[in-house]
Amino acid sequence: MQSHSLEFYRSVVSNSMDLISVVDKAGKYTFVGESAKVILGYAPQELIGTEAYRFIHPDEQMRVDLLMRNLPVQRKVRIPAFRFLSKTGQWRWLECTATNMLHDRHVRGILINSRDVTEEAKLGYDKDYHQAYYKSLFFEHPDAVFTVNLKGTFQQVNQHMHSLTGYNDNQLHGMPYAKLVAPHSLAAANTAFTKVLNGLAHSVEICIVTADGVEKEVSVTVMPVYFRGELQGVQGIAKDVTEVNRTQKLIQEQAQQLNNILESISEPFYALDDEWRFTFVSAAFASFKGMDRSELVGKCIWEECPYLLNSRFYQQCLDVAQHKTTLHFEETFTSPKPCILHFTIYPTPDGIAVHFVDVTLQKRTEQEIKKLSFVASKTINGVVIMDPDRNIEWVNDGFCRLTGYNRQEVIGRKPSEMLQGPETDKKVAAQILEKYRSQKPFSEEILNYKKSGEKVWFYIDVTPIFDQFDNLVNYIALETDITEKKEAEKKLLKLADDLYKQNRDLQQFTYIISHNLRAPVANALGLAQLVKRLPKETETYDVALQKLYFSVQSLDSVIKDMNNVLSIRDSGRTSPREAVNLKQVCNEVLEHFEKQLSYAGAKVHVSIDPALKLASIRAYLYSILHNLLSNALKYKAEARPLEIRITAERDKRGYALTVADNGTGLDMHVVHSQLFQLYKRFHPELPGKGIGLFLVKTQVEALGGKITVDSEPDKGTTFKILLGAKHVQ
Structure with a gap:
């Protein structure tokens, strides 16, 4: 192997x-x-002898130091x-390999x-930076974001x-997107997926079905995802638009409803833009103009109706357009036809809107009403003008005089609410209300009350008033005070009732005279003739004289009964009333019969308020209870112990005094018509004159009351006495 010199290695390292x-x-x-010069800018001699850690970034010194401490074990x-x-x-980014060569x-x-x-670190940083943006856009996006692979299954989704x-x-x-899509939207979803696979980013609205089975409308934007020129999948953003669509639909429905409302307005209505051109014309306005709506829309109003340029209407339109405030006013026109119009002009975002009503006939009616009001104010009868809901709009002086109310107190109120009171006949009041609803003229008599509480009878004559469209606009009522007439009728009825009772009494007295007086008188006359012929010393004479005495005594008893009845009737009308404690009177009667009640083993139940005092005649109340007990x-x-119940209860016209027993009773079908007749008796085996119940009825009627009887054989009898007496303190 070839060996290299030290200079060789130095050159390679350098x-x-x-x-x-x-x-x-x-x-x-x-x-x-x-190479330190090229990489870091330092000459080698500038670094030799210096501590390497001082050049490392403070945030990374600990990390580097921890790795360097592994050298004794790992060597590299x-x-x-x-x-x-x-x-x-x-700061330069360095990547190092440290080898232990100590x-x-x-x-x-x-x-x-x-x-x-x-440079690599910068590229990595940029990649991480952009990746952070992508992740933020994906995971933090306020809408639902997802990725789908080419097979249509979800790969990644965000929290939404x-x-x-x-x-x-x-x-x-891994779920196929089709599983989320509602069946009726699946075709649209598949079409959208095919388009995006062909490279077309677009948006589509579909319906999905949630895990809970709820259907939602969703707007989905899908886009293809490419990497190095190859389609990798689809990314989408989904937004719940259910409420938005509902709101939009509601807005459309409201807009349609508003359009229908505008179309249904019976009075003319139209809208103008800022160049005074018609943008909307109602059918009523087109009819008013005698033109088709298509002929008006887009036309300038001042060109179409040049006569308006010299009108108050023209100036008011300018004011509304300039100041954006609503104005109401009336104007009289002579062209193209005489009329009085009531206008409402209000601003709109792009111009003004105009609504008007032809009040020509109404104004004429108002003038006529003013004239009639002047006439009505001078009449002595009450005159009332009411709206269709029967609220008072005007009354004359006669009404104020008759009722005691002034005009300010009655305007806006219903006459029935002010004038009717406790004794007003509810049936008559209901009939009057029903006649009002029929919207036909009617007349009626009714008891009303003045402001002071004084009763007053009115004869009312009501006439409904209609406009040219047969719409009810007013009621006019004439009220006449007929109190004196009603009092006269009342007196006449009472007189007729008194005459009837007197006639009935006369018939009764005739019966008494013909039956009850005739027998004792005939007996007395016969015996008187007999006595004259008989010797005084004989026994027959004494017997005849004794019978004569009994006949005269019977005659006297009948005459006394008649006087008693007549005195009850007379004193009942004239005797003053006093405060009578009914419970006290009842106790006094019970004390009188104490021995008889005890002997009979009777039980008496009394239910009368101890504080109850009536304005009545004490003697009559005592006599009534005495006779009934x-x-x-x-x-x-x-067959059974006697039980008696005595009660007194409040009645709508006074008090009801009831005396009930469980005695032998009567067959009311047989005795009803004769029960209270004088000298009528239904138990001949028992002693009596048949005058007790007659006296009870007479005394009750003298007190202004009525008596009724309910009885059944072997069950008992109940007498109910209706007393019109008032409770007194």
Whole structure:
């Protein structure tokens, strides 16, 4: 083998592209090759004797030191790229191999072979830099990003794919994209995949089905991925557009709805752009102009309607366009036809919009109403003008005088809400409301109340008012005070009732005279004739005289009964009422019958409020309860103990006093028409005159009440007395 000289090795080391150097145990350079000048800018003598670690970047000194400590064991260590300070102050990237030659007598140090890899490091840095950008774009993208291989299966996905599909990364990896696509979108998805495989990047909307079975609308942008000129796969970005599409659809529907609304507006409506050209014309406006809409759209309004240039409308349009504020006003036109129009002009993003109503007839109606109002204000009757909902718009002085309300108090209110009260007939009120709804003229009488609470009867005459389109615009009601008339009718009815009762009493008295008086009078007359012919010393004379006495006594009893009845009727009308404690009166009656009730083993249940006081006649209430309890004792059932229940409850017109027993009872089908007649008796086996119930009914009626009976044989009898008396403190 050929041996080389020392100069040979020196020349090779000096001209090597790598930097060959030797450091001692302390890390100081003992030898530096000539290439240090080319690589680092240092002359070899500038480095010899210096510590190598001082030139290494501080962030990497520890890494290099840890690797160098392995030399005693491994003898040779490879040190990956690290930064080394050049003479110019720039950091150069070096890659080194360190060989332990401390025991070599020719070297006595650590041989370091260094290669400048700065350019490679820069390329690697740029690669990592761009890779970081790509990863950020892929994984941190706010939308779902994925890659698909040429077979159509997912290779890589970002975190948002889980949010979009409901599948996690492991489930998606290797899954065919077709599994995600809804059946009705599969054809579109396959077409998009074919296009991108042919090199065409594009976007498509499809429907996918999530892991939970929910269908979503997704916008997908797909693009081919090439490496060194070869197609490697497809990258895509997917965005959930379900809500966006729904919103867009809703906006379209709303736009269509708005267009339908504009088309349905019965009054003329149109829109103008900033050059005063028609951009929208409603069917009503086209009809108003007598033209087709296509003839108007795009035309300038001032050219189409030159007569408007000298109108207030023209100036108002300019003001709205300039100041962007809505204006309302009316204007009278004489051309092309006389009319009064009410305009609403408001700004739009690209011009103005105009809506107007022909109020010619309305204005004429208002003028007529003003005239009628003037006439109505002078009449003594009440006049009320209401809107279609029966809210008051105007009343005359007569109404204020009749009701006590002023105009400010009634405007906007319904007459029924103000005037009807507790005693207003609900059926009549409902009939009036129904007649209002029929929108036909009607008349009615109703009890109302003034502001002061005073009752007043009104005769109302209501007429509905319609416009030219048969739309209801007003009700006009005339109200006449008929209180005096109703009071007269009430008195007349009472008089008729009194006459009826008196006639009935006369018939009853006629019956009494013809039956109850005739028998004792005839007996008395016969006996009187007999007595005159009989000798006084005979026994027959004494017997005849005794019978004559009984006949006269019977006659006297009948006359007393008649006087009692007549006195009840008279005193019932004239006697003053007093505060009567009903429970106290009941207790007094029960005390009177205490022995009889105890003897009969009767149970009496009383349910009357101890504080209840009625404005009534005490003697009558006592007599009524006395007679009813007397009858209960007299007609008790033999088969069971007597039970009596006495209650007093509030009734809608006063108080209801009830006395019920479980006695023998009556067959109401048989006795109903004769129950309260004078001298009518239904239990001849028991003593009595048949006047008790007649007196009860007479006293109840004298108190202004009514009495009803409910009875069944062998079950008992219930008397219910309806007292119109008012409760007093």
